[in-house]
Amino acid sequence: MKKLLLFGALFAFVGLTAFAQEADEAVTDEEIQKFANVEFLTAVFVNEKTEELKSMISENEIFQGGARYNEIKAAWGDDAKMAEANVTEEEKVAYQNVLDFMGGLQESAKEYKTELIMDDEVLGVSTYNKVNGARSADAAVQEKIDAIVEEMKATKAEDTSAEETDG
Structure with a gap:
């Protein structure tokens, strides 16, 4: 029994060592930059779709x-409230179109991000997995990613502001 426990402990130690070596494979600044770029591009995509929804x-x-x-939204799904608010068929169709658009937002954002991750020139799956694992294991990596994304957002905001004053 002791040998079995000793063998189990040794096996667990070897497994942890292999995991630690994998986790210790440091991510490069370039990999973090690429990962942050995907996060930024996805945020831009979601913001654009949100603006489209608002419009x-x-x-x-x-x-x-x-x-x-807002009136239709408050009454939606309750026939009595819909009748009380005098919601027309045309309004129901328009509201349903908005709901359909909103329902597809999450899926389209997911597809967009997946395309970016799958593109080796943009990021690549192995780099995504490596950086994603590192950010889960090390808060400093997540902080770097967040800082880069915030910097990219600030640069985009400056560029947008400059375009508006030039145009």
Whole structure:
């Protein structure tokens, strides 16, 4: 029994050593930069889709700048409230289109990010897995990623602001 426990402990130690060596494989600044770029690009994509959603609501005459949208949203799914709010078939269709768009947002963002990860020129799966593992194991890696993403967002905001004043 003792030999069995000793063997088990040795096996566990060897497994932990192999795991530690894998985790110790340091990620490079370039890998962190690529990973952060994917995070940034995904955030930009989500922001663009969110703006598209806002426009879809505010620019649709049916929703009267969003006021009617809020009324329909509050009544949605409750036939009595829908009748009380006098929601028309046209409004139901428009609201359902918004719901469908919102429902597809998460999936489209996931697909977009997956495409970026799968593209070896952008990031690559092995680099993604390596950096993702490192950020889970080391908070400093996550902090670096966050700092890079924030810097990219600030640069984009400056560029956007400059374009608006130039244009």
